[in-house]
Amino acid sequence: MGDDFDGRIRTAAMTWLRQRCTPENPVVERSELLGFQFEGRTFPLIDNQLGIRKPQGMVAALSILTTYTHEGERAPYEDGVGADGLLRYKFQGNPNHYTNVGLQRAHEFGVPLMWFFGVKPGLYLPYFPVWIVAVEPEQSQVAVALEEAQRHLSLEGPVSEIERRYYNGMVKRRLHQPVFRQRVIQAYGAACAMCHLKHLSLLDAAHIIPDREEQGVPAVSNGMALCKIHHAAYDQNILGVRPDLAIEVRADILEEVDGPMLKHGLQEMNGLRLVVPRRRVDQPKRELLEERYERFRAAG
Incomplete structure (x- = not known):
């Protein structure tokens, strides 16, 4: 296995998600993600215990997951939106853990990932492809782009007010509103x-x-x-x-x-x-x- 395998699994997984998650029913169950079939065998798209899926034989992380938490409960990891309008995903534990290294490799190689947002226990709203566009070790996190335009955003200095408003608006439309909709409808x-x-x-x-x-x-x-x-x-x-x-x-x-x-x-x-x-x-x-x-x- 190697780079060819890595590309095939990403392509196959995202092709399946496009067919599986329709406007009528855009969510996917945990059991489906764990039971995904690839080239004649079960190949889970999420980790059974961890939020980052870095399979053996792949060059970088395949997916990240945000666990559903009920209102009033504290999320295990405080993912959020930075001042530049980009989403952040927190490292899990030791930055040198193989899963966190997998996120850094995703940035290094520029490969696409899938992000699964919990809308109720065992049910997720997928976003794909997403890209790791920066590693911020001091904050134990990575910056995530939801669309192609964000991949080319310079993080060397402060973004303009126009860019910040645009990216905050995009995150609201593409992430917060759809997640809110699914959580309410499921409840x-x-x-x-x-x-x-x-x-x-x-x-x-x-x-x-x-x-x-x-x-x-x-x-x-x-x-x-x-x-x-x-x-x-x-x-x-x-x-x-x-x-x-x-x-x-x-x-x-x-x-x-x-x-x-x-x-x-x-x-x-x-x-x-x-x-x-x-x-x-x-x-x-x-x-x-x-x-x-x-x-x-x-x-x-």
Whole structure:
């Protein structure tokens, strides 16, 4: 085995992920990643215990993984976004451990990796290809590019404000928003919290407090899984959710006369109770609901 093997496995793994992870169902289970078949044998795409997968016979790390942690729990490694807008991935333990060396080799050889983000225990949203574009031993971390344009970003000095805003926006669109969407939808059992619709392609993760505001954090407790019609109605203050989880339709909407969508899709929601996740930590925070409900009342 050698460089040819290394290239074949990366190509095969990413080709499989493109076929497996569709817009309708973009997540993949841990068992699938561990059971990946390559050239007639099982070749796991993630490590069974570690966050970095560096298989024997490969020149560099193959994948990195961010474990799902429930809100309020401390993540084992504090990955995040640097001041330059690039993502960081922390070394695991001794920088000279073979997995961390594998990340450094990925930088040296410029090979693509896969990054798996946990959206619930045993379920991941994959990003690929990604590249290690810098090794920062003082901080025990590497810088990761999510797209080709970031691979050529100079880290020798401070980036411009325009570049920083662009890369922060890109990370928000490509990483934070999709991860938030999947975590919310999974927490709500892949069903609309109002009408119980289960078509994934028609479900959104609605923010209680918009993400452009300081309180609008990408946490499940600031979200609700809603179908597109109820998401739009919620954002437009056609309906609201009281702090006691009762759905309230605006008075003027209740008086309108129109077709079946208005009657069955909106008016009949009035007085129903929002269906929330079983885990209390994933349920909407009461103080966020209170603030948003006051805005709904003011709009009405």
